[in-house]
Amino acid sequence: MTGTNEDHVLHRIDNGVAWITLNRPEAMNAVTPDQRERVIALLAEASADPGVRAVVVTATGKGFCAGADLRGGSTPAGERVAGDVARMIRLGAQRLITAVLDCEKPVLAAVNGTAAGIGAHLALACDLVIAAEPARFIEVFVRRGLVPDGGGAYLLPRLVGPQKAKELMFFGDAVPAVEAERLGLVNLVVPAEELEATARAWAERLAQGPTRALAMTKQLVNASLDGDRAAALAAEATAQEINMTTADANEGVAGFVERRTPKYLGR
Structure with a gap:
């Protein structure tokens, strides 16, 4: 992996809106531990900065976030000790989702492409979700033989009800943006070329609010x-x-x- 952490998570403040952009398009923005920590820190900064009045989370390239970067993990090989996995989840994926839920500014997800696993949960934890037409949401965990993490079993039933949440998690099928809007996972679907402008208009409207x-x-x-x-x-x-x-x-x-x-x- 080349480039700095700042390169992999871009950040700017424009008209009272903090833009947090995942920037590893070659990896479909699969999130690394370093990226995760930077996003968490930027959300905390947004809460504390009176000059920031709304936040947009988005990404570059064709994918929003393909999940956790399982290839670039920092966990050393060796015998697993009881408690290691639970601790990793608490300090990792769950902290990321909690940072979005607890951010004191409204957080808008501008989903440009596939949001899978923790990437889907990152989007769904946001207060408002705008998706480009090519976007898809995938509860990919079952495909890997895994239990959902990053608060998925907490977030999804609250958005779509327990029966639909179990269907999405049991089968791991891709949910196209239009279907995600129908289910209530997404507020608005727009053509890909209109995503940034629409997100900016919504975020700046939020930034002008109380x-x-x-x-x-x-x-x-x-x-x-x-x-x-x-x-x-x-x-x-x-x-x-x-x-x-x-x-x-x-x-x-x-x-x-x-x-x-x-x-x-x-x-």
Whole structure:
């Protein structure tokens, strides 16, 4: 593998949007441990940077992410010790997916091509998913005799229900972008040549929104899938209390009262 880690994960900030781009097209962007760590770090930076108000995760070439790079793994050969695999999953794939779910800015996936295994879960963990027409989503684990990792058995049932999730995971069939949209895995499918422009338009619209309100809305929706009604309503009330102290909330109310379009600053 040639090139630096920065070469393999491109990063730029444009109009309040952080673009995180997997850049190993020759490997269909199969993600290495170094790439994974850089993506996790960039998502943490996006959360902490007030100049970043939305994130796009995308890739170069024909593939979005073909999964984990099993050929370039850093695990030394030798006898496996009990606990090694579970630790590797916790510190690896699960941290990557958690970084997306916990990012305090809305994260949009612009899926340019095949998203397989952890690559599919990386996309599905994002808050919004735009897919190019050639894109496909594949729960590839069963083809390798493996159990899904990277939160797949957590994410998929919440998106498509348990029966469909099991069908996708049991058979490992490729799901074309149009079918993925029908199932609810994808928000929008566009021609390949329109993917970047559409992702930019959506992300910049998010970046002009009330950033803290969006962060708390994301947290509420994600948490609602795991808790009961009482917990969800209590969390909602707390979020409302916190959000009403922000400048953007005051600006939104003032804009309504004054019959003008509010201008949000992300504070």
